[in-house]
Amino acid sequence: MADGISERVRPRDRILETAQDMFHKHGIKGVGVDAITEAAGTNKMTLYRHFESKDDLIIECLRATACKAAAIWDAFEAEYPGDKLAQLHAWVRKVSEMLANDSRGCDMANAAVELSETDHPARRVIKELKEAQRERLVNLCREAGVGQAELLADTLSLLLEGARVSLQSVGAEGPSAQFVRMAEGLIASFKAR
Template sequence: MSLSANALSVSANSQTPPRERILAAASDLFYRNGIRAVGVEAIAAAAGTNKMTLYRHFASKDELVAEYLRRLAGDAGHFWDGLAAAHPGNPRAQLRGWLAAMEAHVVDTEQRGCALANAAIELPEKDHPARRVIEQFKAAQRERLIALCGATGADEPELLADELFLLLEGARVSAQSVGPTGPASRLVRMGEALIAAHLS
């Protein structure tokens, strides 16, 4: 089972510190091939280094996985911040921007859903260090969505947020089984209908 990999600019650049190169290579391989499908040796090779250096920066593969997810959670937080900065005082526009970005992400065939959700499916062990990261991230995601729905003046912000949350989560996972042209392609329209129903 040959793994697919891309030559990432960061991992090819030997100017970048090895820890960053390893994380970049691991992110790429984990996301596209699955966490369990990727060995540490392949990660080190893709990062232009070797297994020893990898283990000098990460205590174990599980810790590398946790850090990989931590980075993605941070990126998502920055995306939310960017939305808020782009539409200050306009929660409705922020919500609209979020929906549009999510639909674009779902339709993109290069994407394979939410890395955090995928990891939760792939790593059912309750004591895996990645689980803390996943649970905290998803809870924070939901909280932000609830706050945003509340700011728009929806009648039941928490219910609306959960509807949108499930809609998105379903779109991202179903794109991998029925394909991105299926139900997931009308995410914006569905979301707008939900929002409208709660603003009456």
């Protein structure tokens, strides 16, 4: 059978990729290391040679997904170089795509829900990465020339976060269906001041 993922990729990378996917689909506590290694076409020993513990693997997965998200942001700048307002609209479109194609929400937010222990090592990472994303959105809003850029960015943040969690609890016909209308309306309204 064509395994695809196991052809010429290092076990560590296969594990990381597979774990990201499975954590995303089934939740962190919903998948064990055995299942991950088996799906990655390797075994538990190899996992523990590359990662100190499951918690360590979780953290590396979160960093990897944040890295992918950053790449998407870079694509906005590449597509509309200098035009920050166009990038902001591209962000809205991208979000609505994500909402349409995936109903498991944000890995970091989900991890924060699942890892309820306040001193869990992953929580630091989640906070750091989320703060970085917030800052990026604030900058985009500011450079797009809207007044109260922080307030607009935070509002869009909450709408996004809410849409992704609402999608999981009530489905695609719920409030999240109106995300684009809400976001575009807000941007226009902030822009008008």
